[in-house]
Amino acid sequence: MNAQALHGSVAVNPSDASGRISRDALEAESLYRFFRAGNEETLALRGVSLGVAAGEMVAVVGPSGSGKSTLLSLLAGLDEPDGGAVFVHGQRLSHQSEQARARLRGRMIGVLLQAGNLLPHLTVTGNIEIAQRLSDHAVRRDIAELLAGLSLRSRAAAYPGELSGGELARAGLAVALANNPVVLLADEPTGELDAHTESQVLELLTDLSGTGVAILVASHSPAVAAAADRVITLSDGEVVR
Numbered sequence: 001m002n003a004q005a006l007h008g009s010v011a012v013n014p015s016d017a018s019g020r021i022s023r024d025a026l027e028a029e030s031l032y033r034f035f036r037a038g039n040e041e042t043l044a045l046r047g048v049s050l051g052v053a054a055g056e057m058v059a060v061v062g063p064s065g066s067g068k069s070t071l072l073s074l075l076a077g078l079d080e081p082d083g084g085a086v087f088v089h090g091q092r093l094s095h096q097s098e099q100a101r102a103r104l105r106g107r108m109i110g111v112l113l114q115a116g117n118l119l120p121h122l123t124v125t126g127n128i129e130i131a132q133r134l135s136d137h138a139v140r141r142d143i144a145e146l147l148a149g150l151s152l153r154s155r156a157a158a159y160p161g162e163l164s165g166g167e168l169a170r171a172g173l174a175v176a177l178a179n180n181p182v183v184l185l186a187d188e189p190t191g192e193l194d195a196h197t198e199s200q201v202l203e204l205l206t207d208l209s210g211t212g213v214a215i216l217v218a219s220h221s222p223a224v225a226a227a228a229d230r231v232i233t234l235s236d237g238e239v240v241r
């Protein structure tokens with residue numbers, strides 16, 4: 001796999017306008033998230049801090065309900081923390097308007113959630129195009145080059161329902177990479193895949209981190225943890241290792 005074909009050049013500035021210097025592409029400072037549903041109260045995250053450097057792949061593991069998806073939503077700016085903060089290359093993502101978070105996410109963060117990120121009524125190319133159109137400030141990837149880098153060129157006109165599990169995973173990755181993100185967040189990207197297809201997707205992620213993208217992957221899979229540079233273990237909303 002040609003890593004450069006998979007991702008364009010990653011140009012990042014380690015400090016923002018306020019002069020905040022960050023070693024990490026992605027930083028979480030003491031994140032708290034509290035949910036109330038009826039009489040049920042859950043402290044899903046209890047002071048989670050972490051950092052992911054450019055070019056690093058970090059796996060977040062932990063039992064079901066330990067807070068992995070909640071953490072990813074906060075790191076993507078899809079949800080707001082009740083305490084703590086998230087920074088992307090030194091720019092604060094949390095505690096901003098939804099519009100500001102969406103703008104920063106569109107420009108800097110690729111997101112691959114558990115539910116998938118493909119619209120069923122659009123082709124693979126259509127899904128990438130819409131991701132690009134929704135992000136006005138992003139550096140857009142050339143679609144043909146992006147699909148070639150993910151071995152998906154022949155499936156450009158296919159609909160998600162016509163793709164195999166591995167193709168679906170790669171198409172989801174294509175959408176997440178559509179705007180040349182400097183950070184990639186993936187929730188169980190290999191959850192439904194057989195061992196062979198999982199290793200192909202992990203190879204793609206490893207290649208991508210080699211181009212300088214900071215990757216954080218939440219997963220139950222030992223293969224994902226083995227492929228990562230570092231593993232963070234969550235238990236009951238806290239980092240325990």
Ligand SMILES: Nc1ncnc2c1ncn2[C@@H]1O[C@H](COP(=O)(O)OP(=O)(O)OP(=O)(O)O)[C@@H](O)[C@H]1O
Pocket residue numbers: 035036037042043044062063064065066067068069070071
């Ligand atoms: N929107 C919500 N409302 C109420 N409780 C929630 C909500 N989202 C998550 N939770 C609770 O927060 C805790 C952490 O959930 P989360 O989905 O982050 O765990 P997880 O580690 O990703 O689990 P899994 O591995 O099963 O996906 C759980 O107790 C869950 O029930």
